[in-house]
Amino acid sequence: MKKRYIMKQWIYIMAIFAVQALTMQSCKEEVPEASKPVELHSRVSPQGEAAKAVLYFWDSDTFQNNWLKGGGTDASPIFGPVSLQNEIDYYRHDGGRVLTVGMEYPSNETEYVYATGYAPEDALSISSDYKTLTVNADHMDGKTDFLCCDGNEDHKGSANDPFTKEEHELKFRHMTPRIRFVGKRDPVTYGVISVNNVKVTLHADNLYVPQSFGYYSNNNDKQQTYVAQDFQPITESITLEQETTNYIPANDNGLSLASCYVFCGGMPDGYAPFADAPAGSGAETVTLTMDIEADYSWYITDGNPVLFESPRWEKKTVEVQLEHGGNCFYPGYEYVVYITFKRESVILQGVQQNWDDGGIHYLPVAPPDNNNNY
Structure with missing residues (x-):
C-alpha cells in the first residue's frame, strides 16, 4: 500500500509539472517579442x-x-x-x-x-x-x-x-543669417592696455526679422524645410553685450563677442534652401552702422588689469562685402564684423563667410594663461 501511495504521489507531481510547462509554453507563444x-x-x-x-x-x-x-x-x-x-x-x-x-x-x-x-x-x-x-x-x-x-x-x-x-x-x-562681432587689438596695445566688456549697439537700418516661417519642399520631393516670410523691420537698435568678461587676447584671432540674427533687405530673390548661395560679382556691399563701447584697463604685471576709462564711438560704419546672395544677407551664412581696438580709435572690417563648424568661426573664449593676453 505504501509503495502504491508513493507512486500515485509521484504521478500527481509529474502531472502538475506537465501542466505548468504547457501553460508556460502557451504564455510564451502569446507574449509578443519585446518592442524597441x-x-x-x-x-x-x-x-x-x-x-x-x-x-x-x-x-x-x-x-x-x-x-x-x-x-x-x-x-x-x-x-x-x-x-x-x-x-x-x-x-x-x-x-x-x-x-x-x-x-x-x-x-x-x-x-x-x-x-x-x-x-x-x-x-x-x-x-x-x-x-x-x-x-x-x-x-x-x-x-x-x-x-x-x-x-x-x-x-x-x-x-x-x-x-x-x-x-x-x-x-x-x-533659417536666418547671423552677424557676429569679433574683438581684436592693435599690437600697440599689447602689454599696455587690456580691453573687455565690449558693447555693440547696431542701428536699425534696413534690418528685418521674420514674423513666421512657411513650409517649403524642393522640386524633387526629397526634402522639406521652413523658409522665413512676413518680414518686420527692426525699429529700435539692437544692443549686444560681450558674452563673457574675458579680455581680448593679444593675437590675430581675437575674441568672439556676441551675435544677432537678422536679414538685411529681406529674403534674397530666388532663394533655394537646399542650394548654395549663388556666386556674386563681389561688388555688392551692405553697410552697417553701430555704436561701440568698451572698458580699457592698464596692464599690470603682478595683478589684474586696472580700469582707467570706458571710451565710446558713435555711428561707426562698416561695409560688408557680399560674395554670395546679391545685395541681401543669405540664410545660413554669417557676416563677421571685426572690431580692432587701438589706443584712441577703432577700425572695422566686415566679411561674409560660410557658417561652418571649426576654423575661424570658433575663436577661443578664454585666453591662454600668459602675459601677452593683456
Missing part, C-alpha cells in the same frame, strides 16, 4: 546658440507620399510634439547621450519612421496643419537663432536601422 523604444541623437549643424527643440514623427507613407509632396490637410504626424529635455547639442552622436522619445518602432523591423522639428521651443508656435511656424512676439528682437530639423531621408529610423546610427543623427539647420 525610439532613441536618437541630435546636433546643430553648423554649431550655434544653445536651444531646446520640438520633434514630430511621421509614418513612412504619410511622409513620403504626402508631407514631402505639399503636405495636404491630412498630413499629420503619428507622434509628437516631443520636447527635448536638454539643448540640441547635448544629444550629439559623438557625445554618446541619447534622447528617449517615448514611442516605439513599428513591429515590422524594416518599416521606417521619419522625424522633423524646430527650435527654439519657446520662440516658435506651429500651426494646426504643421505648415507654418509663427515667431512669438518676444523673440522678434533679432537675438534668436531659429533652427529647423528638415524632413529628409537621413532623419529616419527603424527597429533594425535605428535613429542612433551616426548617419541618422538629427541635424538642425539655421
Whole structure:
C-alpha cells in the first residue's frame, strides 16, 4: 500500500509539472517579442546658440507620399510634439547621450519612421496643419537663432536601422543669417592696455526679422524645410553685450563677442534652401552702422588689469562685402564684423563667410594663461 501511495504521489507531481510547462509554453507563444523604444541623437549643424527643440514623427507613407509632396490637410504626424529635455547639442552622436522619445518602432523591423522639428521651443508656435511656424512676439528682437530639423531621408529610423546610427543623427539647420562681432587689438596695445566688456549697439537700418516661417519642399520631393516670410523691420537698435568678461587676447584671432540674427533687405530673390548661395560679382556691399563701447584697463604685471576709462564711438560704419546672395544677407551664412581696438580709435572690417563648424568661426573664449593676453 505504501509503495502504491508513493507512486500515485509521484504521478500527481509529474502531472502538475506537465501542466505548468504547457501553460508556460502557451504564455510564451502569446507574449509578443519585446518592442524597441525610439532613441536618437541630435546636433546643430553648423554649431550655434544653445536651444531646446520640438520633434514630430511621421509614418513612412504619410511622409513620403504626402508631407514631402505639399503636405495636404491630412498630413499629420503619428507622434509628437516631443520636447527635448536638454539643448540640441547635448544629444550629439559623438557625445554618446541619447534622447528617449517615448514611442516605439513599428513591429515590422524594416518599416521606417521619419522625424522633423524646430527650435527654439519657446520662440516658435506651429500651426494646426504643421505648415507654418509663427515667431512669438518676444523673440522678434533679432537675438534668436531659429533652427529647423528638415524632413529628409537621413532623419529616419527603424527597429533594425535605428535613429542612433551616426548617419541618422538629427541635424538642425539655421533659417536666418547671423552677424557676429569679433574683438581684436592693435599690437600697440599689447602689454599696455587690456580691453573687455565690449558693447555693440547696431542701428536699425534696413534690418528685418521674420514674423513666421512657411513650409517649403524642393522640386524633387526629397526634402522639406521652413523658409522665413512676413518680414518686420527692426525699429529700435539692437544692443549686444560681450558674452563673457574675458579680455581680448593679444593675437590675430581675437575674441568672439556676441551675435544677432537678422536679414538685411529681406529674403534674397530666388532663394533655394537646399542650394548654395549663388556666386556674386563681389561688388555688392551692405553697410552697417553701430555704436561701440568698451572698458580699457592698464596692464599690470603682478595683478589684474586696472580700469582707467570706458571710451565710446558713435555711428561707426562698416561695409560688408557680399560674395554670395546679391545685395541681401543669405540664410545660413554669417557676416563677421571685426572690431580692432587701438589706443584712441577703432577700425572695422566686415566679411561674409560660410557658417561652418571649426576654423575661424570658433575663436577661443578664454585666453591662454600668459602675459601677452593683456
